Amino acid sequence: xxxxxxxxxxxxxxxxxxxxxxxxxxxxxxxxxxxxxxxxxxxxxxxxxxxxxxxxxxxxxxxxxxxxxxxxxxxxxxxxxxxxxxxxxxxxxxxxxxxxxxxxxxxxxxxxxxxxxxxxxxxxxxxxxxxxxxxxxxxxxxxxxxxxxxxxxxxxxxxxxxxxxxxxxxxxx
Numbered sequence: 001x002x003x004x005x006x007x008x009x010x011x012x013x014x015x016x017x018x019x020x021x022x023x024x025x026x027x028x029x030x031x032x033x034x035x036x037x038x039x040x041x042x043x044x045x046x047x048x049x050x051x052x053x054x055x056x057x058x059x060x061x062x063x064x065x066x067x068x069x070x071x072x073x074x075x076x077x078x079x080x081x082x083x084x085x086x087x088x089x090x091x092x093x094x095x096x097x098x099x100x101x102x103x104x105x106x107x108x109x110x111x112x113x114x115x116x117x118x119x120x121x122x123x124x125x126x127x128x129x130x131x132x133x134x135x136x137x138x139x140x141x142x143x144x145x146x147x148x149x150x151x152x153x154x155x156x157x158x159x160x161x162x163x164x165x166x167x168x169x170x171x172x173x
Contacts, residue, residue, distance in 0.1 A: 013061035
C-alpha cells in the first residue's frame, strides 16, 4: 500500500526560500477554509500582496510549486467531479426559466463571486477601507503606506508652517 502524499512531500524548487515555502503552504491549506482572505494571510506572514504576486510572476517554479501543493490536498477524481458539476450549474445561468432551487444552488456555488462583486461595487462607491486608496495603495505593504503617509504629512506640515510665517510677517508690517 502506497503512502499518501502530503504537502510536506512536494519537493521545494531551487531558488524558493523558507518564507516563500511557508506562504505557499499556508495559501494552499487556508484557501480551502471558510472565511479565508488573502489580506489575512499576508498579515500573518508580514508580506505585501505585491511581494506574493511578484514571486509568482518572477519565479514560474513558485507558481508550479503552489500548483503541486494544491494537487496533493485535493484528490484528482474529486476535483474532476467538482468541475463537471460546476459546468452543469453554470448552465443554469443560460436557462430562461430557472427554478428557485436551481437559483439557490447557483448562488451557493458561486457565492464567492457574488461577494467579490459586492466588494468591487463597494470600493467604487467608497464604502470600504480600501476605497479612497489611490494609485494602487491596496498593493503597498504596511511600510510603504506608512512612508507615503509620513511624506504627505511632512509636506502638509511644512506648507502649514510656511503659511503661519507668511501670516506673521503680514501682521508685523
